[in-house]
Structure formats: structure tokens, C-alpha cells
Amino acid sequence: MQTNDQLLSAIENYLTRIDFPSDPKLLYAPIGYSLAEGGKRLRPMLVLLSCQLFSDNVQQALPAAAAVELFHNFTLLHDDIMDNAAVRRGKPSVYAKWGQNVAILSGDAMLIEAYQLLGESAPHLLPQILQTFNTMALEVCEGQQYDMDFEHKSKVSVVEYTHMIELKTSVLLAGSAVIGATIGGASKEDCRKIRRFATELGLAFQLQDDLLDSYGDQQLGKAIGGDILEGKQTYLMVTAMSRADENDREILRNTHRDSQLSNVEKITRIKTVYDRYDIPRLTEQQIGLRFDRALAALATISTDTARIEPLYEFARSLMGRKK
Amino acid sequence: MQTNDQLLSAIENYLTRIDFPSDPKLLYAPIGYSLAEGGKRLRPMLVLLSCQLFSDNVQQALPAAAAVELFHNFTLLHDDIMDNAAVRRGKPSVYAKWGQNVAILSGDAMLIEAYQLLGESAPHLLPQILQTFNTMALEVCEGQQYDMDFEHKSKVSVVEYTHMIELKTSVLLAGSAVIGATIGGASKEDCRKIRRFATELGLAFQLQDDLLDSYGDQQLGKAIGGDILEGKQTYLMVTAMSRADENDREILRNTHRDSQLSNVEKITRIKTVYDRYDIPRLTEQQIGLRFDRALAALATISTDTARIEPLYEFARSLMGRKK
Numbered sequence: 007m008q009t010n011d012q013l014l015s016a017i018e019n020y021l022t023r024i025d026f027p028s029d030p031k032l033l034y035a036p037i038g039y040s041l042a043e044g045g046k047r048l049r050p051m052l053v054l055l056s057c058q059l060f061s062d063n064v065q066q067a068l069p070a071a072a073a074v075e076l077f078h079n080f081t082l083l084h085d086d087i088m089d090n091a092a093v094r095r096g097k098p099s100v101y102a103k104w105g106q107n108v109a110i111l112s113g114d115a116m117l118i119e120a121y122q123l124l125g126e127s128a129p130h131l132l133p134q135i136l137q138t139f140n141t142m143a144l145e146v147c148e149g150q151q152y153d154m155d156f157e158h159k160s161k162v163s164v165v166e167y168t169h170m171i172e173l174k175t176s177v178l179l180a181g182s183a184v185i186g187a188t189i190g191g192a193s194k195e196d197c198r199k200i201r202r203f204a205t206e207l208g209l210a211f212q213l214q215d216d217l218l219d220s221y222g223d224q225q226l227g228k229a230i231g232g233d234i235l236e237g238k239q240t241y242l243m244v245t246a247m248s249r250a251d252e253n254d255r256e257i258l259r260n261t262h263r264d265s266q267l268s269n270v271e272k273i274t275r276i277k278t279v280y281d282r283y284d285i286p287r288l289t290e291q292q293i294g295l296r297f298d299r300a301l302a303a304l305a306t307i308s309t310d311t312a313r314i315e316p317l318y319e320f321a322r323s324l325m326g327r328k329k
Numbered sequence: 330m331q332t333n334d335q336l337l338s339a340i341e342n343y344l345t346r347i348d349f350p351s352d353p354k355l356l357y358a359p360i361g362y363s364l365a366e367g368g369k370r371l372r373p374m375l376v377l378l379s380c381q382l383f384s385d386n387v388q389q390a391l392p393a394a395a396a397v398e399l400f401h402n403f404t405l406l407h408d409d410i411m412d413n414a415a416v417r418r419g420k421p422s423v424y425a426k427w428g429q430n431v432a433i434l435s436g437d438a439m440l441i442e443a444y445q446l447l448g449e450s451a452p453h454l455l456p457q458i459l460q461t462f463n464t465m466a467l468e469v470c471e472g473q474q475y476d477m478d479f480e481h482k483s484k485v486s487v488v489e490y491t492h493m494i495e496l497k498t499s500v501l502l503a504g505s506a507v508i509g510a511t512i513g514g515a516s517k518e519d520c521r522k523i524r525r526f527a528t529e530l531g532l533a534f535q536l537q538d539d540l541l542d543s544y545g546d547q548q549l550g551k552a553i554g555g556d557i558l559e560g561k562q563t564y565l566m567v568t569a570m571s572r573a574d575e576n577d578r579e580i581l582r583n584t585h586r587d588s589q590l591s592n593v594e595k596i597t598r599i600k601t602v603y604d605r606y607d608i609p610r611l612t613e614q615q616i617g618l619r620f621d622r623a624l625a626a627l628a629t630i631s632t633d634t635a636r637i638e639p640l641y642e643f644a645r646s647l648m649g650r651k652k
Contacts, residue, residue: 032478106410110410111470129452141445144442154434
């Protein structure tokens with residue numbers, strides 16, 4: 007068995023060694039640029055960790071691990087065009103650096119490269135892996151479309167919002183875990199369990215992300231209140247909208263575009279409403295619930311406890327928890 | 330064996346019956362819209378015809394045939410954004426009808442759906458089919474990137490241009506043919522031959538397209554001279570540039586942006602230079618050469634002559650030739 011640090015190194019090494027063509031430059035350079043920007047490699051880590059639940063041969067899962075990382079970066083490339091985002095991981099986005107057309111086309115190439123890596127899987131597993139990957143990939147697109155739809159929707163229910171983030175965030179973690187487990191030789195039942203684990207963990211992670219955007223620790227260097235200022239639908243917003251009276255709903259709906267207010271005033275006004283309806287605590291409760299469900303699903307997988315431990319560690323570290 | 334008309338009907342039927350989800354609407358509606366717009370279904374026809382060279386069971390090739398048609402339409406969707414094209418097959422492009430973000434994301438979904446169809450191939454052939462498809466798909470992206478690169482390049486050689494159209498047009502026809510032949514059970518040697526056939530046919534087709542844009546029959550309803558007015562690199566332009574003296578090269582380079590001239594004057598001026606260097610005849614010669622090579626490759630495939638005949642018919646009809 008390998009430690010989580012060893013697995014992360016294996017991924018980084020593998021990604022560095024992928025031999026992308028050098029020409030045409032504008033097609034392939036953005037792929038190397040995106041991958042070199044780093045990130046936490048959560049998805050490929052889940053592929054390897056889930057494979058290691060059932061097998062010591064994690065090497066065999068490296069191409070698929072790289073495939074989900076390429077897929078993830080492909081979605082970021084195209085999302086940045088759609089969201090008009092100039093910065094990604096502290097550096098200019100491909101869209102900002104090379105322009106829209108390069109971002110579209112090199113994103114397409116990145117998606118195809120992901121399938122090329124997937125094609126290196128053991129032939130007898132390929133049909134199943136391809137199907138898991140395709141379903142996952144389509145659902146991620148669905149999540150992005152719902153997310154964009156919500157921008158023009160005045161009322162988004164908690165159920166709709168949860169479904170959207172499940173598609174946009176959980177599905178990719180779940181697909182990665184199932185692909186890794188499949189390569190490791192998991193039973194269908196264990197694939198179902200690891201999917202449940204990753205789905206719930208993804209939801210917990212996304213809800214925590216929503217919470218931290220408004221109530222995070224500014225010392226971590228992240229600006230507070232970005233979602234509020236953009237008027238974004240978040241778990242906090244949709245939960246508050248479902249509980250607030252008409253007067254407060256007006257505030258929730260319109261504060262972000264009130265040109266009379268400073269940014270600090272806007273954030274304070276919205277958070278006052280959130281606090282009035284106990285939204286931070288309700289969100290934390292939901293995060294805890296999802297996290298507990300994730301760990302519970304993990305505990306029932308048919309393998310040695312020692313093999314499960316690294317996934318606990320991964321989950322705790324993802325959520326910034328000690329235990 | 331089925332006739333070409335029967336094969337075309339089979340494709341149309343199969344495409345109509347693909348069951349895309351209904352939600353989110355903005356993700357899936359453009360896919361149905363693109364496929365319903367028609368087109369000549371050249372690529373799926375090549376899949377089926379190449380399968381039928383070696384097998385009577387063309388049904389088994391229908392998912393892959395649909396996959397290459399979806400892939401082709403995906404490239405059109407994204408190309409239309411990059412080219413800022415408002416019209417496609419006489420109807421508003423997805424980009425014009427729904428906007429850029431929808432065109433990006435539904436294009437992505439279309440590419441993934443293509444892989445989903447490909448995944449329905451017989452498991453023992455899937456690794457090979459996936460590899461052929463991936464290589465093809467990447468090369469098509471490379472072709473589109475070179476095409477965009479050429480817009481900013483003052484000098485494009487005949488070799489560079491031919492390589493670009495081989496990537497942009499031939500590769501997809503060649504990939505379709507090889508996938509069909511693989512499904513039909515072709516030998517490696519015959520796969521090589523059918524690839525040669527489709528590659529040369531694609532080149533002949535693209536060169537003819539270039540020729541007709543400047544010298545076509547206006548009665549066919551296509552405006553003449555579009556490429557000249559856009560200052561596009563075409564086989565005629567790069568060949569003329571390689572043969573003209575400096576004075577004529579100036580005319581070739583700058584006429585399209587000369588605001589003193591009417592469109593008719595621009596077209597006449599460029600065509601006068603083309604005629605001076607015998608470009609139409611040289612292009613026709615090249616088309617004939619490529620077409621002959623295509624048919625020669627076909628003739629050596631190890632199967633009954635009767636099975637090859639429908640591919641001759643397809644090739645002749647593609648080039649608008651009687652024999």
C-alpha cells in the first residue's frame with residue numbers, strides 16, 4: 007500500500023510525463039499550462055485511493071486518474087469562457103491568456119485526450135469504465151447548464167440547488183471513485199458504496215465552500231462575500247429564501263444590485279438576514295449530515311480497515327478536519 | 330447487401346431514434362436541432378459502406394455511424410462560434426440561435442454523446458475503435474487550429490495547406506471508413522487501403538469545394554467568390570501565391586481589403602491572376618489525381634467487386650460525377 011503523499015507524487019509524475027504534441031502550439035500549449043497550474047488533484051487521488059481499496063496495483067489506475075484530471079481541467083477551461091473568468095488558481099485563465107477560440111478548441115482537445123488516456127485501461131474493463139465516464143461527463147455538463155439557468159431564475163428551491171451541485175461537483179468525484187474501484191476489481195455492491203461515499207463527500211465539500219465564501223476566515227487569504235456580491239445562488243441563499251418573510255426575501259433578491267450600497271454594506275445586509283434565520287448553523291448541520299453519511303458508506307465496504315483509512319484521511323483533509 | 334439509399338434511411342432512422350434527455354433544455358435541444366438540420370450524412374455513410382465491404386451485418390455499425398455524425402456536428406457547432414458564423418445549412422447556427430455559452434456546452438455534450446454511442450460497439454473491438462476515433466478527433470482539432478493560424482499568416486505553402494485540409498476534412502472521412510471496416514472485420518491491410526481511399530477522396534472533395542467557390546456554377550444557387558472576398562487561404566490562393574511574380578502576389582494578398590473596389594471587381598481581379606497562372610486547370614488536375622488515387626486504393630481491397638461498387642457510387646456522387 008502507498009501513502010496518500012506517495013499517490014499524489016505518482017499522479018504528478020504521470021501528468022508531467024504525458025507526451026502532448028508540440029504542434030499546433032495554440033492547441034496543445036494551453037493543455038500543459040492548465041495541468042501545470044496544479045490544483046489539489048482530488049479527482050485522480052480518488053481514482054487511486056478507490057483502486058487501492060481492492061488492489062495493490064495502483065499503477066494500472068494511473069491513466070484513468072490522469073483522464074479524470076484532464077476532464078476536470080477541460081471543464082474549467084470551458085467554464086471560464088462561459089463565466090468570463092480571467093483568473094484561475096492565481097494565474098491568468100487560458101481564456102484570458104490566449105482568447106476565447108483557443109480556450110474552446112484546446113478544451114475540446116483536452117476532453118479528447120482524456121478519452122485517449124481512458125483507452126489505455128485494461129480491454130476487459132474498458133466498456134464499463136467508458137460508460138461510467140460518459141455518464142459522469144454528461145451529468146457534469148447538465149450541472150453547468152443548470153447553474154447557468156439559475157442565474158436567470160428568481161426562485162431556486164433547496165432541492166433544485168442540491169441537485170445542481172450534486173451534478174456539478176459530486177458526480178465527478180463519484181465517477182472517479184467508481185472508475186478507480188472498478189479497476190481495482192470491486193464488486194458492484196462496493197462500487198455502489200464508494201459512489202455513495204464520494205457523492206455525499208462532494209455535497210459536504212460544496213456546501214462548506216458556499217459557507218466559507220460568506221463566513222470563512224479572511225486570514226486564509228480568500229475575500230469574503232464574493233458570492234453575495236455576484237448575487238449567486240448558494241446553499242445559504244436558497245435556504246434563506248425558503249425561510250424568510252417577503253420583506254427579507256426582497257433584501258435577499260435585490261441587495262447585490264443596489265448601487266447605493268458599498269460592498270461591505272451589501273455583505274453585512276445579506277448576512278444579517280442569514281443570521282436572522284440561522285442559516286450558518288443550518289448549513290453546518292447539513293455539512294455534518296452529508297459528511298457523516300459519506301463516512302458511513304465507506305465503513306461498510308468489504309475490504310481491510312487499513313485500506314479504508316487513507317480514504318478517511320482524504321475526506322478529513324478535504325474538509326479541513328482533524329478527525 | 331443494402332443499397333446506398335437503404336443505408337442512408339437506416340442512418341436517418343437511427344439518428345431520429347436516439348433518446349436524448351429533455352432536461353436541461355438548453356443543453357440537449359441544440360443537439361436535436363443540429364442533427365435534424367440534415368446534411369449529407371457522408372461520414373456515417375462511409376462507416377456503413379466500409380462495414381458492408383466485409384459484412385452483411387451493417388446494423389452493428391449503426392451506433393458508430395451515429396457517433397461520427399455527432400462528432401461532425403459537434404465540430405460544426407464549435408467552429409461556428411470560432412468563425413462567428415450565423416448560418417448553417419440555411420438555418421440559424423446554434424451559436425446564432427442560442428448564444429455562445431449554449432453552443433459551447435451543448436457542443437461538449439454532443440462530443441460526449443458521440444463517445445456514448447461508440448461505447449455500444451462490440452466489447453472486443455472497442456479498444457481499437459476508440460483509439461481510431463480519438464486519433465481522428467484530435468487531428469480534426471489540429472486541422473481547425475492550423476486553419477485559424479493561417480488567417481494570421483501571410484505565406485502558407487501548398488504543402489502546409491494540403492496538410493491542413495487533410496486534417497480538417499480527410500481525417501474524419503478516413504476515420505469513419507476505418508471504424509466501419511474494423512466493425513465489418515477487415516484485415517489491417519484492408520483498413521490501410523480504405524483509409525487511403527477516404528483520405529484521397531477527402532482531399533479531392535475539399536479541392537473541388539475550393540475550386541467551385543471561385544469557379545462554380547452560379548445556377549447551383551451558391552454565391553461565387555466568397556473565399557476571395559474573405560481573403561481565405563484556399564488551394565487556388567496558395568498555388569497562385571507559389572507561382573505568381575511579386576506584383577501579382579501583391580494583388581493576391583491585398584485585393585480583398587481594398588475598399589476602393591466593389592465585390593465584383595475584387596473577384597474579377599483575383600480570378601484574372603488565377604487565370605494568368607492556369608490555376609483552375611492545375612486545381613482540376615490535382616482533383617483528378619486525388620480522385621484516381623482514391624479509386625485505385627479501393628480496387629485492391631480483398632472483397633467481392635459487388636461490395637466495392639457502392640463505394641464507387643458514393644465517391645462519384647460526392648464529386649458530382651457520372652462515372
